[in-house]
Amino acid sequence: MTNVNAKTLYEKIWEAHLVHHEPGQAPLLYVDRHLMHEVTSPQAFEGLKIANRPVRNPSSILATLDHCVPTKDRDKPIADPIARKQVETMMANCATHGLNLYDMENPNNGVIHIVVPEHGFVHPGMVTVCGDSHTATHGAFGALAFGIGTSEVEHVMATQTLPQEKSKSMMVRVDGALSEFCTAKDIALAVIGKIGTAGGNGHVIEFAGEAVQALSMEGRMTLCNMAIEAGARAGMVAPDQKTFDYIEGKEFAPKGADWGTALNYWKSLPSDEGALFDTTVVLQGNDIAPQVSWGTSPEQVAPVTSTVPTPESFGDDNKALACKSALNYMGLAGGTQITDIEIDYAFIGSCTNGRIEDFRAAAKVARGTTVAAGVTAIAVPGSYHVKVQAEEEGLDKIFLDAGWEWREPGCSMCLAMNGDELKEGQRCASTSNRNFEGRQGKGGRTHLVSPAMAAAAAAAGKFVDISANNAS
Amino acid sequence: MEPYKNHNSVAALMNRNNVDTDQIVPKQFLKKVERTGFGAHLFHDWRFNPDGSDDITFELNKPAFKGAKILVTGDNFGCGSSREHAPWAIADYGFNTIISTSFADIFYNNCFKNSILPLIVDGAKLDALMNEIASNEGVSFTVDLENQTVTTPAGNGFSFDIEPFRKHNMINGLDDIGLTLVHEDKISTFESNQKQSMPWLWRNA
Numbered sequence: 001m002t003n004v005n006a007k008t009l010y011e012k013i014w015e016a017h018l019v020h021h022e023p024g025q026a027p028l029l030y031v032d033r034h035l036m037h038e039v040t041s042p043q044a045f046e047g048l049k050i051a052n053r054p055v056r057n058p059s060s061i062l063a064t065l066d067h068c069v070p071t072k073d074r075d076k077p078i079a080d081p082i083a084r085k086q087v088e089t090m091m092a093n094c095a096t097h098g099l100n101l102y103d104m105e106n107p108n109n110g111v112i113h114i115v116v117p118e119h120g121f122v123h124p125g126m127v128t129v130c131g132d133s134h135t136a137t138h139g140a141f142g143a144l145a146f147g148i149g150t151s152e153v154e155h156v157m158a159t160q161t162l163p164q165e166k167s168k169s170m171m172v173r174v175d176g177a178l179s180e181f182c183t184a185k186d187i188a189l190a191v192i193g194k195i196g197t198a199g200g201n202g203h204v205i206e207f208a209g210e211a212v213q214a215l216s217m218e219g220r221m222t223l224c225n226m227a228i229e230a231g232a233r234a235g236m237v238a239p240d241q242k243t244f245d246y247i248e249g250k251e252f253a254p255k256g257a258d259w260g261t262a263l264n265y266w267k268s269l270p271s272d273e274g275a276l277f278d279t280t281v282v283l284q285g286n287d288i289a290p291q292v293s294w295g296t297s298p299e300q301v302a303p304v305t306s307t308v309p310t311p312e313s314f315g316d317d318n319k320a321l322a323c324k325s326a327l328n329y330m331g332l333a334g335g336t337q338i339t340d341i342e343i344d345y346a347f348i349g350s351c352t353n354g355r356i357e358d359f360r361a362a363a364k365v366a367r368g369t370t371v372a373a374g375v376t377a378i379a380v381p382g383s384y385h386v387k388v389q390a391e392e393e394g395l396d397k398i399f400l401d402a403g404w405e406w407r408e409p410g411c412s413m414c415l416a417m418n419g420d421e422l423k424e425g426q427r428c429a430s431t432s433n434r435n436f437e438g439r440q441g442k443g444g445r446t447h448l449v450s451p452a453m454a455a456a457a458a459a460a461g462k463f464v465d466i467s468a469n470n471a472s
Numbered sequence: 473m474e475p476y477k478n479h480n481s482v483a484a485l486m487n488r489n490n491v492d493t494d495q496i497v498p499k500q501f502l503k504k505v506e507r508t509g510f511g512a513h514l515f516h517d518w519r520f521n522p523d524g525s526d527d528i529t530f531e532l533n534k535p536a537f538k539g540a541k542i543l544v545t546g547d548n549f550g551c552g553s554s555r556e557h558a559p560w561a562i563a564d565y566g567f568n569t570i571i572s573t574s575f576a577d578i579f580y581n582n583c584f585k586n587s588i589l590p591l592i593v594d595g596a597k598l599d600a601l602m603n604e605i606a607s608n609e610g611v612s613f614t615v616d617l618e619n620q621t622v623t624t625p626a627g628n629g630f631s632f633d634i635e636p637f638r639k640h641n642m643i644n645g646l647d648d649i650g651l652t653l654v655h656e657d658k659i660s661t662f663e664s665n666q667k668q669s670m671p672w673l674w675r676n677a
Binding site for chain 1: 495503504505506551555578635636637653655
């Protein structure tokens with residue numbers, strides 16, 4: 001039976017944040033939390049200064065330095081003068097406006113989408129923005145979190161609102177259980193492989209189903225993080241007991257009597273029974289194998305058990321052409337077994353897979369192995385807290401003993417702004433989120449995988465079907 | 473923001489799908505703290521040879537497309553990062569109109585903040601426009617934002633939809649922030665109500 005009053009999680013948050021809507025104008029949406037890093041904010045601060053506008057609510061902002069920061073030799077000044085200026089500009093802007101900045105000396109420093117959840121800064125039901133497309137990460141908490149441009153960063157600082165058209169809603173349901181060798185990353189890649197990088201355009205995705213509910217908060221963050229790679233404005237998961245347990249006690253969590261009031265509200269947020277979605281996509285958890293991207297778009301992905309496709313295998317001319325061009329860039333022949341693709345580099349880290357669970361999963365595979373001859377392998381924790389935790393658990397030793405480098409936190413080789421990059425033609429098993437041409441360095445070739453798959457590839461020098469290996 | 477004026481300009485053809493923001497402006501150029509000068513880096517990795525000279529095989533380097541203000545391109549243009557450096561580079565290079573079947577959401581929003589008009593057409597219309605350019609490189613199209621039309625010499629013109637507020641802002645070069653601050657009283661009222669109903673949001677931050 002259809003309940004006409006049934007609402008989705010997205011609709012509930014939308015309605016609770018609508019400040020004003022008059023015909024002919026974009027609805028004005030209130031923003032609760034604003035996250036910031038050094039790359040997409042300097043021009044916004046400059047705009048405020050030119051217009052002589054203050055930051056409306058400095059306490060709504062949490063900032064970090066992550067994109068340009070070196071992951072080694074952190075005691076020395078940043079060698080690249082332009083990067084150094086960008087970092088110094090961020091520090092000066094935050095000081096001027098009294099903003100909470102986790103700078104490079106701060107023990108809370110790390111990648112913005114890693115540090116924000118660590119401190120409980122985003123709660124269920126919040127509208128959260130950041131000049132960064134991977135803001136979708138925070139949808140894992142049942143928040144509406146999305147990336148914005150620098151003009152919008154300035155807009156939010158000045159007004160605490162954004163003119164926003166309401167998105168369509170998409171339900172992505174993953175039924176059944178995942179195999180023990182598959183992770184949230186494999187779900188994300190399988191979903192993008194199915195619906196394409198434009199499949200979510202104009203939509204907010206709610207992820208649900210048994211396999212999604214079974215994910216830890218960290219797994220949900222990985223999944224929502226990559227909603228943008230499917231073209232969606234945001235990804236979200238309904239808040240549940242795991243969400244509440246994760247937030248409770250953290251620095252910015254509601255305290256005392258507020259906790260109960262907040263909890264009651266959060267429990268009212270999940271989509272109502274019978275709520276309508278504009279689009280629904282269903283995957284079977286046990287159909288998902290460990291995924292490896294083979295091309296230059298996250299939708300160009302295949303199970304590790306399969307082969308690189310040929311252009312002729314696509315019915316669609318555009319996809320065939322895209323395949324041909326991607327194979328050319330990637331230096332791959334259609335029909336190659338994925339497990340025959342040899343790598344030069346392995347990277348574990350990023351806002352997608354730079355959390356403690358990711359390093360635990362990778363360390364479990366890396367333990368007692370040796371990085372293959374000719375392969376460089378770097379492990380880059382997403383934050384100092386992740387680094388310290390991993391070191392307490394002895395994970396750093398496992399990586400170091402296996403021949404990995406153990407670095408300081410930052411975005412690092414996910415987008416290669418800080419000097420960590422591939423050379424022309426080098427091939428990388430990467431736990432990051434984008435395999436675009438040149439993303440990890442000009443001419444670099446990126447294969448997106450889960451942390452365990454990256455660790456296995458580093459040891460073998462090529463991709464490995466970890467499910468077969470462990471089963472034997 | 474610069475007001476958007478009607479114009480008759482060369483339309484350049486870039487027949488590629490899923491052009492991502494890492495291609496539009498590669499990350500090594502994102503370290504600047506200014507908004508200006510990004511046009512020199514537009515499509516850097518495709519546009520230039522390793523020695524810095526123009527790669528003559530890259531479509532936008534064709535002499536016929538010099539001075540183009542209109543870019544006709546494939547599906548899902550601007551996917552990837554939220555970097556506004558991408559539309560800054562496009563505008564600084566000289567484009568003010570992009571025609572495609574679809575755009576990535578964040579990129580699409582960013583265009584309107586930078587006086588770039590992103591126009592969506594169906595696949596058949598895009599093919600017709602692409603064919604017209606391919607068979608007559610250097611052809612000029614006319615964009616009339618007030619009347620919401622594009623006209624072409626071969627008759628492949630079309631009318632387009634645009635939200636009235638976006639059209640108004642573009643034609644008048646209006647600052648979004650100023651327009652929002654007209655509603656300052658409503659924002660303050662919203663905040664007072666939220667402080668009452670969800671006090672925890674205001675205590676810890």
